[in-house]
Amino acid sequence: MSRRTLKVVGWRLLQVVPVIVLATFAVFGLLQLVPGDPAAVIAGETATAERIAQIREMLGLDLPLWQQYAQWLGGAVQGDLSTSLITGLPVLDEVLRRLPNTLLIVFYALLLAVGISLPLGILAATHVDGRVDRFVTSIASLGITVPNFWVGMILVGLFALQFGWFPTTGAVSITEDPGRALWHATLPAIALASSGIAEITRQLRSALIEVLSSQYVRTLHAKGLSQSLILWKHGLKNVSLTLLTVIGLVFNRTLGATVAIEAVFAIPGTGSLVVASATNKDFPVVQGVVFILVMIVILCNLLIDILYSILDPRMNKQ
Amino acid sequence: MADMTSPVPSAPLLDVRDLGIAFRSGAGMVQVTRDVTFAIAPGETVGLVGESGCGKTVTGLALMGLLPSATSHITGSVQLEGENLIGMPARQLQRRRGAKISMIFQEPMSALDPVFTIGQQISETLRAHRSVSAKEARERGIEALARVGIPEPALRFDAYPHQLSGGMRQRAMIAIAIVCEPRLLIADEPTTALDVTVQAQIVDVLGDLCARLGMAMLFITHDLGLVAQTCSRLVTMYAGEVIEQGRIDDMLVRPRHPYTSGLLRSLPALAARKTKLPAIPGRVPMRGEMPDGCRFRPRCDFALPPCEAPQPLDPVPPVGQVRCCRNDELELKGVLS
Ligand SMILES: Nc1ncnc2c1ncn2[C@@H]1O[C@H](COP(=O)(O)OP(=O)(O)OP(=O)(O)O)[C@@H](O)[C@H]1O
Ligand SMILES: [Mg+2]
Numbered sequence: 001m002s003r004r005t006l007k008v009v010g011w012r013l014l015q016v017v018p019v020i021v022l023a024t025f026a027v028f029g030l031l032q033l034v035p036g037d038p039a040a041v042i043a044g045e046t047a048t049a050e051r052i053a054q055i056r057e058m059l060g061l062d063l064p065l066w067q068q069y070a071q072w073l074g075g076a077v078q079g080d081l082s083t084s085l086i087t088g089l090p091v092l093d094e095v096l097r098r099l100p101n102t103l104l105i106v107f108y109a110l111l112l113a114v115g116i117s118l119p120l121g122i123l124a125a126t127h128v129d130g131r132v133d134r135f136v137t138s139i140a141s142l143g144i145t146v147p148n149f150w151v152g153m154i155l156v157g158l159f160a161l162q163f164g165w166f167p168t169t170g171a172v173s174i175t176e177d178p179g180r181a182l183w184h185a186t187l188p189a190i191a192l193a194s195s196g197i198a199e200i201t202r203q204l205r206s207a208l209i210e211v212l213s214s215q216y217v218r219t220l221h222a223k224g225l226s227q228s229l230i231l232w233k234h235g236l237k238n239v240s241l242t243l244l245t246v247i248g249l250v251f252n253r254t255l256g257a258t259v260a261i262e263a264v265f266a267i268p269g270t271g272s273l274v275v276a277s278a279t280n281k282d283f284p285v286v287q288g289v290v291f292i293l294v295m296i297v298i299l300c301n302l303l304i305d306i307l308y309s310i311l312d313p314r315m316n317k318q
Numbered sequence: 319m320a321d322m323t324s325p326v327p328s329a330p331l332l333d334v335r336d337l338g339i340a341f342r343s344g345a346g347m348v349q350v351t352r353d354v355t356f357a358i359a360p361g362e363t364v365g366l367v368g369e370s371g372c373g374k375t376v377t378g379l380a381l382m383g384l385l386p387s388a389t390s391h392i393t394g395s396v397q398l399e400g401e402n403l404i405g406m407p408a409r410q411l412q413r414r415r416g417a418k419i420s421m422i423f424q425e426p427m428s429a430l431d432p433v434f435t436i437g438q439q440i441s442e443t444l445r446a447h448r449s450v451s452a453k454e455a456r457e458r459g460i461e462a463l464a465r466v467g468i469p470e471p472a473l474r475f476d477a478y479p480h481q482l483s484g485g486m487r488q489r490a491m492i493a494i495a496i497v498c499e500p501r502l503l504i505a506d507e508p509t510t511a512l513d514v515t516v517q518a519q520i521v522d523v524l525g526d527l528c529a530r531l532g533m534a535m536l537f538i539t540h541d542l543g544l545v546a547q548t549c550s551r552l553v554t555m556y557a558g559e560v561i562e563q564g565r566i567d568d569m570l571v572r573p574r575h576p577y578t579s580g581l582l583r584s585l586p587a588l589a590a591r592k593t594k595l596p597a598i599p600g601r602v603p604m605r606g607e608m609p610d611g612c613r614f615r616p617r618c619d620f621a622l623p624p625c626e627a628p629q630p631l632d633p634v635p636p637v638g639q640v641r642c643c644r645n646d647e648l649e650l651k652g653v654l655s
Contacts, residue, residue, distance in 0.1 A: 215428040221384055222423075223443040223494060224416030233442075237433050313433060313478040 008309040027291045081288035091288035101171045102269035108189035113196030121204030143198025149260040152191030169266035188265045196250040207242040248304040330357035336394035351558040363535045365545030368555035378504045383411040417447040420495035421504040426488035430479040437475035462493040485516035506538045557613040564638025570654040574640035579650040
């Protein structure tokens with residue numbers, strides 16, 4: 001097991017290198033998408049030619065493209081993501097200061113999504129077409145169609161403004177006061193989790209239904225195994241692969257959805273940072289945030305890939 | 319064919335009477351089999367043949383209690399060692415499945431759980447029915463793999479299904495089914511999905527196991543050649559009914575039902591090669607158009623007005639039964655003389 005695992009991990013790590021390289025191209029290319037002369041756009045309409053030239057030099061925009069890329073990459077590898085045009089502070093510091101707020105609501109949401117959809121999906125799949133199943137499936141289709149930020153606004157209206165159980169906006173650092181941090185993060189996390197709950201429940205339900213009606217499950221019944229052993233041992237292990245894939249997808253989407261949710265709840269996270277920087281044409285910051293988030297997504301998918309190969313013996317072939 | 323002279327002793331291992339299976343379909347029920355009646359003596363090997371869709375698999379599943387209770391309705395009785403399995407509480411039935419009565423299926427590729435090793439799947443069967451330690455389960459699992467002719471069983475024990483060939487998987491499947499040494503094995507077309515050379519090996523393994531364990535077998539197949547090779551008795555089904563049964567040696571010489579006779583004569587291996595293969599003309603009637611009386615009547619060369627009446631299972635001395643009112647007067651041809 002362990003040697004196989006090592007081999008798998010090594011292989012996956014090797015495979016992820018080109019993905020990371022591609023991602024750096026994409027993130028670097030972001031700045032090239034700015035229409036016209038980026039320096040002029042950044043400097044603003046009223047800027048003098050001098051100021052524009054200054055910005056161009058500062059960003060290295062007068063160099064050939066490949067040199068710009070090399071410079072940027074060289075910096076990024078060493079943890080230097082350039083400085084903010086507005087504050088003049090290092091981008092990395094700004095991103096890292098806000099990242100914990102975002103990751104807190106993302107992982108909180110993911111935990112909620114998995115914790116809620118696991119029992120729902122299992123319940124639905126083991127009572128196909130029963131009342132429980134119909135209830136769960138309709139809730140799930142609702143959850144998929146309703147946007148997260150809308151759920152967020154309803155939650156604020158109800159549980160923050162109306163009942164006052166939760167704060168309306170803001171965040172508290174998890175290292176300073178974990179209890180209050182969670183309290184602040186609860187409504188945003190629920191809002192973020194809503195579509196994930198729906199997605200995971202639906203996928204788990206259909207995957208489990210398929211497994212439970214498969215030929216090998218018929219064999220398990222023929223062997224005289226109990227219903228519960230078949231569900232919890234064989235059913236869950238077989239759907240765990242689907243589950244893993246879906247959770248990975250939901251993670252990526254949840255990370256993206258933080259932009260809207262952080263706006264609704266006024267959370268100083270990376271989502272709101274990216275919005276604010278884009279509005280202020282602070283492109284190095286936008287680039288930095290996107291770079292960090294893309295790396296997180298790649299790492300998470302790598303982790304899921306590795307888990308997948310460990311769980312599925314059929315992946316053992318290479 | 320040891321029990322040539324004492325085919326069904328007074329206490330059969332399995333006694334199936336008037337087994338009827340219906341499935342819920344839309345608003346109503348669809349009757350898939352009715353009047354399925356046969357018995358199996360301890361250690362006896364019985365072939366169950368019939369055209370596709372006549373209800374062989376559902377009969378096997380019903381004997382195992384594996385039909386979905388929500389969508390199926392079963393009538394009649396299935397006595398295993400004197401206990402009626404129909405209507406038995408699920409828990410009790412579960413204790414008998416895999417221990418007293420086992421079943422193997424047609425598709426070895428999809429019948430094993432892909433994410434557990436062969437060994438895990440054998441051990442869990444053993445541990446579901448016997449209180450054995452993990453170490454003991456492993457030993458007995460490897461022993462079972464050796465018994466079904468899997469080379470290097472200790473190595474294969476830790477293999478995953480996808481690492482084995484189709485024939486090896488079917489052997490593993492058989493090992494799982496017999497690890498608790500059941501009294502009866504239902505083999506539902508166990509060789510259909512396999513290469514011809516592998517088919518013969520699997521049939522050998524099954525025959526060998528029955529002899530060594532004193533296990534009885536219900537061998538479901540399309541292939542009368544395999545039945546002639548392995549079984550001492552033959553049950554023929556047509557359109558959801560048992561229409562004939564008896565000792566295979568008797569039936570090969572003189573089948574009593576025109577359908578059995580047709581099946582036998584369509585057998586390339588046993589039929590005289592010089593005559594043209596007479597496939598049975600026509601097809602099995604659809605649900606809605608099931609004729610009254612003899613169900614084979616529309617395809618039968620010998621049908622007369624009396625065949626329009628319902629046909630009971632008549633005894634054929636010494637031990638056979640047939641559902642054809644003309645069986646005595648017809649001198650049907652078999653494949654042996
Ligand atoms: N779960 C089910 N629900 C409804 N009808 C079913 C179900 N299972 C089987 N049937 C019907 O019962 C009939 C008998 O099917 P069965 O599979 O037993 O035939 P068979 O004799 O095993 O055929 P084959 O030789 O092709 O395996 C078929 O017409 C089939 O459509
Ligand atoms: Mg069948």
